[in-house]
Amino acid sequence: MKKSFEKEFIWEQYFIVSGNVIRQKENSEIEFKESFHSPKHKDKKLHKWIASFANNNGGLILYGIEDNGKLIGLQNDKLEKFDNKDLSQELLDYFAPEINFELFIKEINGFKIGFLYIHKSKNKPVIAIKTANNNVQEGDIFYRYPGESRKISYGDLKNIIEEKQNLLNDRWLKLINDVASIGVENIGLLNIENGELIGSKNKLLIPEELLKKVTFINEGNFVEKDGAPALKLIGDVQPVDSKKIIQLVENKYHIITHFELFSSFFEQELDIDSAKEFLRKVTHENSVYYPIYFYISKSKLTKTEVYKILDKEKSNKVEDVKIRLSIEEKNKTKFISGNISSGTPAAEKIKKAFDKLKTEKKIDFSNIETSELRYYIQAITHLKKDEIKIPYIIDVLKNIYDKHFNHSSTTKSFIRKAICHIDLTMYGEDFFTNDK
Known part of the structure; x- marks a missing residue:
């Protein structure tokens, strides 16, 4: 389960406020905005900023702050009444892979300040899959630089690709080490498209209709939910080392781009x-x-x-x-x-x-x-x-x-x-x- 940034967020650890002014300039992880606009606003700069933070190390967009860092607070209730689903859908429409974010309000020196936190993407690069306007064109890759969001440079894109390849190599090495420690004869492979578990001795088949509805839950994170499909397991369950748990990925077409x-x-x-x-x-x-x-x-x-x-x-x-x-x-x-x-x-x-x-x-x-x-x-x-x-x-x-x-x-x-x-x-x- 993803950690909540809002719950752990303490603004004093990010910047100093003196005389109702944030004593820190906009940088590669912080952007100041005076007011909040709906994502359906014709100006799609917000999408560009969000994608740029996701492609770097994540970051914060602060609402209710002038460019010079002066606190003025939120001037209306647009952000308070805003439904996060609207922004989620807009981002899904224009970018892939999915961008995760949190939107919340904190009080600083008596001013209500809005915070839009964009999580660092775990599957970079985030790419524009549809043209919005002059700010967002299909195929664009945005990156956050000190004080600005713009199209990524060759060097930074090369670094992202190399980082991704290194992570993939590390996963393969870990998988190979796990296979070596468990033993090839004890390994089974689950085909998540047709539900077939292929092993040296047995096969477990899950019907296609049920496979689409079943949610596989990580160890220790089981949560009951009304109406959620359940898979009843009958037979002996042997405890296993958590390091040997196989993580499943989302359906191939969860997001269609x-x-x-x-x-x-x-x-x-x-x-x-x-x-x-x-x-x-x-x-x-x-x-x-x-x-x-x-x-x-x-x-x-x-x-x-x-x-x-x-x-x-x-x-x-x-x-x-x-x-x-x-x-x-x-x-x-x-x-x-x-x-x-x-x-x-x-x-x-x-x-x-x-x-x-x-x-x-x-x-x-x-x-x-x-x-x-x-x-x-x-x-x-x-x-x-x-x-x-x-x-x-x-x-x-x-x-x-x-x-x-x-x-x-x-x-x-x-x-x-x-x-x-x-x-x-x-x-x-x-x-x-x-x-x-």
Whole structure:
């Protein structure tokens, strides 16, 4: 269980107040703000500050304090009445992995001061997964520097990556040492996706429906909760060394980000329930151009059932998704880009790329020029269903996505069209005709 910063917080240990002025400047762990604004405020600087602290060592944003450190206190009750769930949801919408924070009020010299404490992320770097405005762009990584929050420098990003790799190496070494001390013959592996416990002698199977509902609780932290699912264990329970307890991780798709929306298509694997959630998630994105027919196919939903789900969603992109489905039902060639038979130099290059794709040529997209890359992307949109070899073309799309998706907004749009064309061509027809 995460320790509560608020319960242990003693402000005198962080700064000195003299004459109602904090005798400390803003630094890499402290930011002063005069007033508190809702996270839904159009100015998304708060998100930037929070992400920057999470990527460094955590930190405090103090409300009710002028830039010079003078205490003025909270001027209204916005922070007192604020529901933390709103900020949690905003951060989940714009950043991954999840950012943990605490929001509370303390009195200093008769002034009510708000404190927003951001915990240091245990899974750096925290990355923007969606564009908010000029302050937050998709792919941004923010970092807290003395007195300011800005995009991370190369050196600090390199340090984060190296720190992450070192932690992973340490975990592997610990695991290997534990295996050596317990003995390979006494080790079992639990597959948390299908509930299968694989060992040298026995297997324990947990039904998929129950596996999704069961909460695994760390030793010593058992808490009863009304309505919480329970797993009854019958038989002998042998005490074990706590050092040998295996910690379980969260479900793979507990948080669905922009990356999962595309990577599931590239992997061509998605369980029924996750596929439904992926479809819902698209209605909350900035763009609706994701491989939605693949999600629908994996969800086993009929056309009528899809529209019922969309009707229940309360998001600003639901109508855009419905419009997209309506247009593409009438026009299966919507995403075709460029002319392949006009005889122009550009058409000849698209045709040449098209021929390579049809014959499944191995193509290196690592150092390709942007103009040439777009000929290949346009060529993909000219492939017909009987010309598409899924393993090959998915591998091509993944390579292009991994190496070029974030190069520019124009390139990003071209890649989306290619992905959507393959998705519509391979899975769209089944959706439009499946209404039983």
